Amino acid sequence: MPFRDGFGKTWGLKGKVASVFGNNELARSVSEALRKEGINVVDECNPQTSILITIPSDMNQTKTNSLDISPDCWSTRMRDLFENPRQITQQNLPSIKGRKNGRIIHLIGSFEPNKFSVDYAAWGATAAWAKSITRALDGFDTTVNMIQSGVSFGDPLMEKVPMGRGCRVTDITNLVLFLCSDYSSYINGAIIPVDGGLSRFWR
Template sequence: MTKDWQLKGRGALVTGTEGVIGRAIAEALAAEGVNVCSVNGKEGAEAIVEQGTRALGPVDILVNAASEVRRPDNTPADIDAASWQAAMDRDFELPRRLTHALVPGMIEAGWGRIVNIIGPSEPLFFSAEYAASGALQGWAKSLDREIGANGITINCIQPGIIKGTAAAAHYDEAALTGMEDPVIPFGEMGDAADIAHAVVFLCSPLSRYISAIVLPVDGGLSRHQH
């Protein structure tokens, strides 16, 4: 029995499709009949918006999947201002700018979906990306107040440790999963498809009443209870 998520024919712009998570999201949306414009997260916001609207016309769905938590090689004191700014630019400013550029069209259409793939709320090591990711959560919640009455939802997904990502390369899977009481309670790193399924659900008209949430898809990795 197949589920109709009522997404056929909609247009989605997905960033970060050079990574496994972005790619899985683009594929999953396309499998639902969505017209997907995949873009590399390394381009600037204006170029991405132009590329997206040229390919799709109106953009109904924006998935910001270009963020990535990296563990710096140097100590906190050695990280220069440019590195801090680079993290903020990619993980906060880029999704914010893309969203602000596309929201007027969504308001006009009376429908829109924004899904941000962000870092965890529980830092496992020092990284500038956690700060950017925290900023994005606060921004998304406040933007929802402004646009929620227009049929638009904005949500964040926090992937756990997902196979094939740069973050996963920091870990030895056996050390995370091999114990009696594994660090990842699920007992395995996640698949990019696990994230993609959640994105499809949040993009569907069937999830119209879900907005401003931060959803961990992490096999129980996070400790906080809500």
């Protein structure tokens, strides 16, 4: 039977090298969760890297009801939410393509606007681009997926979450580990919401 021994007990990630880009609480928790699985976590380009995770530092929306947004704000958010993950991925691709079972995971936010924000366009760009690189990675045994996180405790939108609570760090790290593992080998180009049912449309 092709059931792989150990599923459910271990993620089988010991000894792998993961690059985690992000400078916030979530990035630190993700790194810690990976280390607990025996992964060597680095925060720069490493030729041994087979797992890349990008987590924008400030994932909170720059919400406003005004269209009067400075060009500087537009370019900053586009850079933080799209350009940076894109460039980091580009830099890490040579090492990931050279390893078995490469994994690229981008943390993104919702693109369902409840107010006006520059962030929706940036997340949309990231999603469209990340989907398209799966086509360029043809034959490299590498998957690219996105985790779309919901709102955390204390967010004004929390009362709208059907599950009745904010997103916990473990809600995200559990899925990150699953996606890093060999058990997710055929999941590619997916956007997986971890939002307690908050989004209105299905992904």
